[in-house]
Amino acid sequence: MRILHTSDWHVGVTMKGRSRLDEQRAVFKQIVDVARDEQVDLVIVAGDLFDTASPSSEAQKLLTAALSALHKTGAEVVVIAGNHDNGRALDALREWAHAAGIHLRGSLGKAADHLVTGATRDGERWKIAALPFIAQRHAVRAAELFELGAAGAEANYADHLRRLVAALTQDFGADTVNLFTGHLTVVGGKVGGGEREVHTVADYAVPAAIFPPTTSYVALGHLHKAQAINGPCPIRYSGGPLAVDFGEEDHTPSVTIVDASAGIPARARTVPLTAAVPLQTVRGTLADLAKAKVDERAWLRVFVTEPARAGLRGEVADLFPRAVQIHIDPVMRMDAATPRQRRSGRSPGELFTSYLTENGHDDPAVAGLFAKLYEDTQTVAEEA
Known part of the structure; x- marks a missing residue:
């Protein structure tokens, strides 16, 4: 199967008060064109859909239009919330998203709710564990929702994430393409200068070893620089589709195209987005x-x-x-x-x-x- 991995759209971001919605509209059109030209089976948007938790109506219209256009290419679309997003507000769109054929996960529920399955046009079966951003103060609550038992408040963030990932990936089998998407910081990732968040510091970093070798591909969001992470399976940040501040001016905005098959590690390549304003x-x-x-x-x-x-x-x-x-x-x-x-x-x-x-x-x-x-x-x- 073929996957388009993107993240950190930050719809509604401004440049010193100047709107960038027209820029983002052009970039999303190019992403849709890439999805269509590459004939992708699945699009993953790994968090930070909006730049703020209270996006404007124009930003919301642009987001829903972009997601709908991606689905119209014939691809399934899986979307998770990031730390910039209001997860509960995104969950309010789930009824619309479901009707539009889009799998949207804004905040935490039971473990089963974060597993999405499907099959490609050629009949290849896939499964994706979709984990939205989890703040440190919510990690214990997340473990309770997943019915993992109390690990205790003394457990650190990485311990809680390890248990959550293990619960979501425990049924990854050899006969399906096994995918994971999350919005988090993995040890070894290079901060690109535009994350602008305390959520990239060491207390929020998790080791790559939390992802099992049975995972065909891990699609991450949060770090804006496109990069691969060394680990037991293929792990990548797609990078953002446009530079959000001058700390990112040396970045090449892009999306990642991934080819994956059951039992075989995925192969990824970067597709630059020339519509992005430098x-x-x-x-x-x-x-x-x-x-x-x-x-x-x-x-x-x-x-x-x-x-x-x-x-x-x-x-x-x-x-x-x-x-x-x-x-x-x-x-x-x-x-x-x-x-x-x-x-x-x-x-x-x-x-x-x-x-x-x-x-x-x-x-x-x-x-x-x-x-x-x-x-x-x-x-x-x-x-x-």
């Missing part, structure tokens, strides 16, 4: 920036390596309309070790001029504006 950082003086080569589609982060002055930020914004971050490079500021001049006995104008000098603002116009404003305030005070 992120780019540029540095230099204003003159350097005017000659810089930038991708006209990219969102830009700009570091200006010259002293700050009035109007500089506006000039950079005029030069780069798609600049969402503009920084006056801190290396241009005066050495912090330089002793400051005494303040007592000095006029407000002198103090403000010293402040500008200490912070690298060599702009007489700003000092002159301060002098005028200060004079106006003193005139008002005298008239009062």
Whole structure:
């Protein structure tokens, strides 16, 4: 069977307040095209469907449209919630999802509810254990729902996850393609810079050994960098379909195509998503920036390596309309070790001029504006 593995869509994410729904719409269209062209039997979306637990109506419409379009390619679709998602709110969509032929798991229920089975058009049988994100504070409750008995509050997160995975995979047989999908951090995974979550720290990391060798493929979400994890079976993060912040600008947005057969470890390959809008950082003086080569589609982060002055930020914004971050490079500021001049006995104008000098603002116009404003305030005070 052939599988398309994707995750961390973050529908509704913004770039410094600018909507990215049009970008995401184009990326999802390309994912649908890949699913159709590759004739995939199953699509797995491994969590973080939305960027926030309270997505806008536009984000919700885009998500449901994308999932429906994926199912219309002829593939089964399995979707789980991630740590950014409101699992209970997603469960409210299960009736719609079921009618649309989509297997959606937002929050934890009984173990049997997290097992989905099916068969390909060629009759190959498959089984997938679908485990949505579990917060550390809910791990004990999850074990109770799975009727595993109390492991005790002293057990750590990895211990609880190991027991949950064992319960879900205990019936993996040699005559089916055995799959697992989860939204979690596995030891050895490289954080890509955009996860923005405390859920990637060591307390939330689980060893790859929790997945049994009988698993044909483990489809993970949470880490945004596409990568394989060493373990007893094939384990992969698909990576996100677009970079969510500048910590991910060196990523290649992609989906993973997986070929799997019963009793044979899966083979995976990466398919880049060219519709994704890149992120780019540029540095230099204003003159350097005017000659810089930038991708006209990219969102830009700009570091200006010259002293700050009035109007500089506006000039950079005029030069780069798609600049969402503009920084006056801190290396241009005066050495912090330089002793400051005494303040007592000095006029407000002198103090403000010293402040500008200490912070690298060599702009007489700003000092002159301060002098005028200060004079106006003193005139008002005298008239009062």
